[in-house]
Amino acid sequence: MGVNSAAKTTTAAATMDWFHNLNISEVDGIEVMQTYFTNHQHDNNSNRFSPLSYTIVGVYLVCICVVGIIMNSLVLLTFWRKPKQRTPRNYFIIAITACDLLLGAIGTPLSAASYLAHRWLFGRIGCEYEAFIQFFVGLSGIYLLAMLSLDRYLIIVRQVCRVSYTRYVVMITVCLLSAFIWATLPLIGWSSYQLEAANTSCSVNWASRHPKDTSYVIAIFICYLAFPVMVMLFSYSSVYLLTRRISCNSKKKFGSESRITRRNIRQEGQLTRTILMMIGAYLLSWTPYSVVSLWAATGNPRDIPTTAAVIPAILAKSAIVWNPVVYVGMNKKIRDGLIDMLPCKSIHGETNGTNDSSRTTEELKMRPLRRRLSELILRRNSPVTGCPRSTVCVRAHVNDHPC
Numbered sequence: 001m002g003v004n005s006a007a008k009t010t011t012a013a014a015t016m017d018w019f020h021n022l023n024i025s026e027v028d029g030i031e032v033m034q035t036y037f038t039n040h041q042h043d044n045n046s047n048r049f050s051p052l053s054y055t056i057v058g059v060y061l062v063c064i065c066v067v068g069i070i071m072n073s074l075v076l077l078t079f080w081r082k083p084k085q086r087t088p089r090n091y092f093i094i095a096i097t098a099c100d101l102l103l104g105a106i107g108t109p110l111s112a113a114s115y116l117a118h119r120w121l122f123g124r125i126g127c128e129y130e131a132f133i134q135f136f137v138g139l140s141g142i143y144l145l146a147m148l149s150l151d152r153y154l155i156i157v158r159q160v161c162r163v164s165y166t167r168y169v170v171m172i173t174v175c176l177l178s179a180f181i182w183a184t185l186p187l188i189g190w191s192s193y194q195l196e197a198a199n200t201s202c203s204v205n206w207a208s209r210h211p212k213d214t215s216y217v218i219a220i221f222i223c224y225l226a227f228p229v230m231v232m233l234f235s236y237s238s239v240y241l242l243t244r245r246i247s248c249n250s251k252k253k254f255g256s257e258s259r260i261t262r263r264n265i266r267q268e269g270q271l272t273r274t275i276l277m278m279i280g281a282y283l284l285s286w287t288p289y290s291v292v293s294l295w296a297a298t299g300n301p302r303d304i305p306t307t308a309a310v311i312p313a314i315l316a317k318s319a320i321v322w323n324p325v326v327y328v329g330m331n332k333k334i335r336d337g338l339i340d341m342l343p344c345k346s347i348h349g350e351t352n353g354t355n356d357s358s359r360t361t362e363e364l365k366m367r368p369l370r371r372r373l374s375e376l377i378l379r380r381n382s383p384v385t386g387c388p389r390s391t392v393c394v395r396a397h398v399n400d401h402p403c
Contacts (some may be wrong), residue, residue, distance in 0.1 A: 006324075014351075018253070020395070023197045034094070046358065049198050049306050049307070049310065051118060051229075053307075054115050054116070054198070054200070055115070055116060055118075056116045057115045057198075057200075057310065057314055057365060058112050058113070058114075058115030058116035059116075060314065061108055061111060061112035061115060061314060061317060062109075062112045062116075064104070064108065064112075064317060064318050064321060065104050065105075065109055065112060067110050067321050068100060068101070068103075068104035068108075068320035068321045068324075069101060069104045069105055071325065071328075072097050072098075072100045072101040072104065072320065073101060073325050074324070074338055074341070075093075075097045075099065075324045075327065075328065075334065075338075076094065076097055076101065076194045077341065078334055078337040079093075079094055079334075081337065081341070082333075082337050085333060085334065085337065088164065088167070088168040088374050089148075089151065089168070089271075091168045091169065091172055091325060092144055092147065092148045092151070092163075092168070092171075092172065095140075095144055095172045095175075095176065096140075096141060096144050096278075096323055097323065097324065097327075098175075099136075099137045099140050099141060100137065100141075100319070100320040100323055100324070101138060101320075102133070103133060103134065103137040104316075104320045105319050106133060107130055107133035107134055107137065108132045108134075108317050108320070110122055110126060110129075110201075111130060111200060111201040111317065113203075114199075114200040114201065115198075115200045118200070119199060120195055120199055120200055127193060127194070127195060127202040128186075128187060128193045128202070130201065130202050131186075131187075131193035131201075131202035131203050131204070132183050132184070132187065132193065134201075134202075134203065134316075134317070135182075135183045135186075135193075135203065135204065136179050136180060136183040137320075138286060138316065138319075139178075139179035139183060139224050140175060140176055140179040140183055141282055141323075142224060142225070142228045142282065142286070143175040143178060143179060143228060143320070144172065144175050145174075145228070145232065145275070145278060145279050145282060146227075146228035146229075146231045146232055147171050147172070147175055148275055149231060149232040149235040149243070149275065149279070150231055150235055150238060151168075151171070152235055152236070152239055152271075152272055153234070153235035153236075153238055153239060156242060156243070156272075157238045157239060157242050180221070182220065182224065185216065186204060186205075186216070189205055189212070189217075189260075189391070190212055190216050191205055191208075191212060191213045191216035191217070192205045192208075192213070192377065193205065194208075196308060196309065197304070197309035197312075198306060198309070198310050201256075201313060203293075204217065204220070206296040206297045206301075207296045207297070207301035214297070215250065217293075217297045221280050221290075221294065224255070225290060229283075232279055233312065233380035236272070236276065239272060251372075270330070273330065274326065274327065274330040274331060277326045278322075278323055278326050278327065279320035281323065281325075281326050282319060282320070282322070282323075284322075285293055285298055285315055285316050285318055285319035285322060286316050286319065288311070288312035288315055288316075289312040289313055289315065289316040291312070292304065292308060292309055292312045292313075296309075
């Protein structure tokens with residue numbers, strides 16, 4: 001009896017400490033306490049996260065933050081230093097990169113610090129802030145990729161070739177504004193943001209069975225998962241079928257693909273492959289988290305092991321790294337721009353550039369003189385050399401001339 005009383009006292013004390021650390025008002029107390037007991041019902045089973053696991057995940061998230069900030073900053077710096085790369089279509093890439101940089105700079109560090117401390121450190125307001133940033137960037141990313149897919153469809157299939165900066169700015173603004181509104185709704189009463197399984201990061205209250213929470217989860221999955229994925233599948237299947245048909249028609253008419261057709265298909269295909277790789281990286285990062293969230297929303301959250309809930313969450317946070325990796329790896333111009341910004345490359349390039357420039361200038365100055373000398377020599381010595389006064393002979397003599 002005494003043991004049970006002591007255990008209850010210890011649990012109550014731990015509960016009050018957790019409640020006090022959140023620094024919330026009494027109005028939120030009942031809901032937060034319910035979340036606490038939901039998250040801690042299985043603290044004594046084998047699913048509990050070990051201190052070493054918390055530390056490993058924390059170090060991993062720190063690395064993700066550092067790498068994500070550096071890579072996304074370099075991509076944005078490349079676009080800033082290379083005005084020719086700031087095409088309307090690349091505005092989507094700039095927007096996605098800026099969102100990833102935002103998350104890596106002011107969102108994920110909160111979760112990383114909490115994992116290293118083995119508990120949430122930033123109270124109720126920090127919980128809502130971290131969840132809002134994470135959710136806003138996630139929603140923005142999938143809608144921007146869906147809009148980029150639709151742009152590919154309109155240009156390649158519908159042949160809407162008129163490029164308008166205003167149109168692309170409006171499309172991007174609609175995506176970001178829509179994501180901002182949906183991420184704000186839990187802050188004003190439609191669902192809520194709560195601590196996740198490991199109590200070191202926050203997200204939408206997937207596990208709640210309250211009608212307002214359930215309705216929000218259903219709306220999110222329809223509007224921000226099913227609909228964008230359908231748009232992307234439709235757009236790229238249409239693009240693929242059209243390029244296949246053009247290629248087949250070209251082969252039937254000319255016996256092989258014409259040079260113009262091959263060039264057009266290659267150019268559009270390269271950009272399409274880049275976007276497909278970005279979509280694949282995004283879905284690879286977010287699909288496991290979506291599956292676990294759907295499991296929590298439709299099944300019994302207590303059946304989800306802590307590890308199975310944490311791994312998809314940290315995989316989703318890793319998405320800030322994959323977009324710059326894919327874009328730099330698939331886009332030669334951006335890759336060359338990044339290489340040009342390296343200090344050793346700049347010094348080496350300036351030295352070689354100076355020598356090449358001076359040599360090119362000297363060659364340009366000497367070329368007319370060489371040609372005139374060669375023509376003069378040919379006129380005088382053509383009976384001896386027997387060389388016909390042709391352009392080929394003049395060029396050959398110019399190349400062999402010691403000047």
